[in-house]
Amino acid sequence: MGVLVRVTVAQTVQQIEHLRPPWEALHAASGRATLFQSYAWNRLAARAFAARQQPLAVYAESDAGAALLPATIAVAPRRLEFLGETLFDYRDALSTGDEEVLRAAWERLARLGLPLLVSALRDDRSGELWGELQPRLFVR
Numbered sequence: 001m002g003v004l005v006r007v008t009v010a011q012t013v014q015q016i017e018h019l020r021p022p023w024e025a026l027h028a029a030s031g032r033a034t035l036f037q038s039y040a041w042n043r044l045a046a047r048a049f050a051a052r053q054q055p056l057a058v059y060a061e062s063d064a065g066a067a068l069l070p071a072t073i074a075v076a077p078r079r080l081e082f083l084g085e086t087l088f089d090y091r092d093a094l095s096t097g098d099e100e101v102l103r104a105a106w107e108r109l110a111r112l113g114l115p116l117l118v119s120a121l122r123d124d125r126s127g128e129l130w131g132e133l134q135p136r137l138f139v140r
Contacts, residue, residue: 003062005104010057013046019059019068026068026094036084036091042070045084052076055083060105065097067105073114080109080116091118 010016023039035041046055053072060067070083070091082091095102109116 003064003098003100005060005062005101007104007108008059009108010059011055013043013050013055016043016046016055016057019057022059022061022066023057023068023094026066026096029096030094033094034092037070037094042083046072049083053081053083056080056109057083058105058108060101060108062098062101065095065099065101067093067095067102069093069105069109071109073112074117078114080112080114082118 008019010019020039020043023042027033027038030037042057046053046057049072052075054075056071056073058069058071070093072081072083073079074081084091093102093105095105
């Protein structure tokens with residue numbers, strides 16, 4: 001029997017504001033998160049880049065864990081990215097606990113059928129969270 005995962009999608013800055021408590025908790029709990037994964041920076045990015053990116057932050061939670069994808073839909077070309085455009089270094093998912101929760105968040109994004117572009121990943125995390133998405137090495 002699978003874990004019951006609840007998924008919330010924030011598509012506006014106002015909806016992202018409702019994710020502040022779990023976002024900040026995940027950021028603090030990770031121990032390896034960067035400044036660019038913080039709630040404050042991502043909320044700022046959602047406001048600053050609103051003309052070019054539609055926020056699409058996905059928060060998933062269960063009794064066994066939580067995950068957050070600070071995603072956005074870029075207007076041109078239309079694709080999934082993370083908030084912050086290329087001004088943010090090493091944007092990434094935040095997650096704790098059961099990997100099925102993170103998988104549920106990714107599956108929610110995948111339903112859109114859009115290509116995903118992530119410019120750079122921290123090497124120490126790329127296999128752990130991104131292995132199934134088959135990242136391509138472009139620099140070492």
